[in-house]
Amino acid sequence: MRLRLRELAVDFRGPDGSRLPALGPISFEVVTEEFVCVVGPSGCGKSTLIRALAGLQPPSSGQALCEGEVIDRPMQPFAIMFQDANLMPWRTVLDNIALPLEIAGISRAERYETVLNLLPQLHLERFALAYPAELSGGMSQRVALGRVIVQNPRVWLLDEPFGALDALTREKLSLELLRLRQRNVQTVIMVTHDISEAVLLADRVIVMSRRPGRLVADVRVDLPRPRLPDMIFDDKFLQLAKRVRADIESLGA
Amino acid sequence: MGKTAIRDHEPELWAHIGAWLRRLSPILAVGCLLLLWQFISERELISHILVPPPSAVYLAFVEALGDGRLPKHALVTLEEMLYGLLMGVGIGLAVGYAIAKLPLLEYILAPIIVGFQSTPIVAYAPLLVIWFGSGPTSKVVTTAVIVFFPSLVNTIVGIRGVSPNLRDMMRSLKAGRWQMFRHLEAPSALPVILAGLKTSTTLAVIGAVVGEFVSQGSGLGYLVTSARNLYDTPLVIVAVLTMTSISLSLYGLVSLVEWRFLVWQRRSNL
Numbered sequence: 174m175r176l177r178l179r180e181l182a183v184d185f186r187g188p189d190g191s192r193l194p195a196l197g198p199i200s201f202e203v204v205t206e207e208f209v210c211v212v213g214p215s216g217c218g219k220s221t222l223i224r225a226l227a228g229l230q231p232p233s234s235g236q237a238l239c240e241g242e243v244i245d246r247p248m249q250p251f252a253i254m255f256q257d258a259n260l261m262p263w264r265t266v267l268d269n270i271a272l273p274l275e276i277a278g279i280s281r282a283e284r285y286e287t288v289l290n291l292l293p294q295l296h297l298e299r300f301a302l303a304y305p306a307e308l309s310g311g312m313s314q315r316v317a318l319g320r321v322i323v324q325n326p327r328v329w330l331l332d333e334p335f336g337a338l339d340a341l342t343r344e345k346l347s348l349e350l351l352r353l354r355q356r357n358v359q360t361v362i363m364v365t366h367d368i369s370e371a372v373l374l375a376d377r378v379i380v381m382s383r384r385p386g387r388l389v390a391d392v393r394v395d396l397p398r399p400r401l402p403d404m405i406f407d408d409k410f411l412q413l414a415k416r417v418r419a420d421i422e423s424l425g426a
Numbered sequence: 427m428g429k430t431a432i433r434d435h436e437p438e439l440w441a442h443i444g445a446w447l448r449r450l451s452p453i454l455a456v457g458c459l460l461l462l463w464q465f466i467s468e469r470e471l472i473s474h475i476l477v478p479p480p481s482a483v484y485l486a487f488v489e490a491l492g493d494g495r496l497p498k499h500a501l502v503t504l505e506e507m508l509y510g511l512l513m514g515v516g517i518g519l520a521v522g523y524a525i526a527k528l529p530l531l532e533y534i535l536a537p538i539i540v541g542f543q544s545t546p547i548v549a550y551a552p553l554l555v556i557w558f559g560s561g562p563t564s565k566v567v568t569t570a571v572i573v574f575f576p577s578l579v580n581t582i583v584g585i586r587g588v589s590p591n592l593r594d595m596m597r598s599l600k601a602g603r604w605q606m607f608r609h610l611e612a613p614s615a616l617p618v619i620l621a622g623l624k625t626s627t628t629l630a631v632i633g634a635v636v637g638e639f640v641s642q643g644s645g646l647g648y649l650v651t652s653a654r655n656l657y658d659t660p661l662v663i664v665a666v667l668t669m670t671s672i673s674l675s676l677y678g679l680v681s682l683v684e685w686r687f688l689v690w691q692r693r694s695n696l
Contacts, residue, residue: 259595263613263690
C-alpha cells in the first residue's frame with residue numbers, strides 16, 4: 174500500500190476557541206512494504222499523525238492518501254494499535270482478538286478457528302480464556318497485536334505500542350513484531366520515542382519537530398534484514414542512532 | 427491490593443472462628459431482633475394489641491395463606507411492581523441513553539426530571555389516581571415514576587463512562603452504530619445499569635404500596651389498611667413482612683443476574 178501525506182495539518186481548538194496547531198503541515202510518502210518509524214519530542218503530534226492515517230482524526234488542511242484515495246474515515250487496509258492495549262475487560266483473550274472478525278460478520282466457528290491458530294504465534298495459547306485483568310502489560314499488548322493481525326491489514330499503524338512496557342519486555346516484543354510481520358509482509362508506520370527501537374526496526378526513521386510537528390529529517394536505515402538484537406552493537410547501527418539523536422537534539426531542549 | 431497481610435503467630439483456630447462469626451453476624455442480628463420481640467410480648471411490656479407475639483403473627487400468616495387472601499393480595503402487588511419496573515426502567519434506559527448521547531437534552535429536561543424526583547411521591551400519587559383511575563394502572567404508573575430515576579441516572583453514568591479509547595478502537599474496526607451499542611456501550615454500562623436496577627427493585631414496592639394506600643381495592647397496601655381498621659395488628663405485620671420478602675426476592679434475582687453476567691468483574695477483583 175502506497176501512502177502519501179500531502180501538506181497534512183491538524184489544528185485543535187483551545188478552551189478559549191483559539192486555534193492550536195497540533196501537527197504539520199507535513200508531507201512524505203511511504204512505499205509498499207516499507208517499515209517507517211516516526212520519532213519526535215512528546216506532544217509533537219505523532220499520535221495525531223497516526224490517527225489521521227487511521228481515519229480517526231479529520232485533517233484541518235491537506236490530505237492523507239492511500240493508493241490515491243483520500244483517507245476520510247477508517248479504511249479497510251489499515252489496522253491501528255494504541256499505546257494502551259484497549260482490551261474489553263468483559264471479553265476473554267479469545268473474544269478480544271476475535272472482535273474485528275465478529276464486527277465483520279464472520280461466524281463464531283470460523284473466527285474461533287482463526288484466532289486459535291494465531292494464539293501460539295503470540296505465545297498466548299494458555300490464556301485463551303483469561304480476562305484482560307488477569308494479564309501482564311506485555312501479554313495485553315500481545316492480545317492487542319493479535320487483534321491487529323487478525324484483521325489481515327495491508328498497513329499496520331502502531332502508536333507507541335510498547336511505550337508503557339519495561340525495557341526487556343519491550344525489546345522482546347519489538348523483535349516478535351518483526352517476526353510476525355515477516356510471515357506476511359505489510360507496510361508499517363510506527364510511532365515511538367525510543368531511538369534504538371526505531372533504528373533497529375525500521376527501513377526509514379522520520380524525525381518530527383516540536384508541536385506542531387513537521388518533518389525535520391528522513392533517515393534511511395540500510396541495516397540488513399532479518400534484524401537481530403545484537404545489531405545494536407554494530408558500528409553502522411550506532412552511527413545511525415547517533416544521527417537520529419543529533420537530529421532530535423538539533424530541535425533544542 | 428485490598429488483602430490483609432497475615433500476621434505472624436496468629437492462632438488459626440481463632441481466625442476461623444472469627445471468620446465464621448463475621449459471616450453469621452447478619453443472621454445473628456435478625457435472630458436478636460426476633461428474641462427481643464418475643465421477650466417484649468411474653469412479658470407483655472407493651473400491650474399485645476400494639477405488639478402481638480410472634481406466635482400470633484405466625485397464626486395470622488397461616489390463616490391468611492390458608493384462606494387465599496395473602497397470596498391474592500401479594501400477587502396483585504407483585505404484578506403492579508413488575509409492570510411498573512418494566513415501564514419505569516424501560517423508559518429510564520431509553521431516555522438515559524438519549525440524554526447520554528445528546529447533552530443538550532439533559533439541559534432541557536433536567537428541571538422537569540429533578541423536579542419530579544424531588545417531589546414526594548405520596549404527594550402526587552392522588553393525582554395519578556385521578557388521571558389513571560383507581561384500578562391497577564395508577565399503581566403501575568406510580569411504581570414506574572419512582573423506579574424511573576435510578577434507572578435513568580445509572581444509564582447516563584454508564585453510557586458516559588464508556589472509554590473513549592475503546593470507542594476509537596471500535597471506530598477503527600468500522601463498527602456501525604448498532605455494533606457500537608451491542609459490543610461496547612451495552613456491556614460497558616451493564617454493571618452500572620444493574621446497580622441502578624437493584625435500587626429500582628427496592629423502590630418498586632414503595633410505588634405499588636403507596637398507590638394501594640391512595641386508592642383502595644386490593645394489594646398488600648390495601649391489606650395493611652383494612653387490617654389496621656380492624657385492629658388486626660398481626661395481619662398488618664404479616665402484610666408488611668410479605669412486602670419485605672417480595673422486595674428482597676427481586677433484589678436477590680437481580681443480584682443473581684449480576685453474578686451470572688459479570689463473571690469478568692469477579693475474576694478481575696481476585
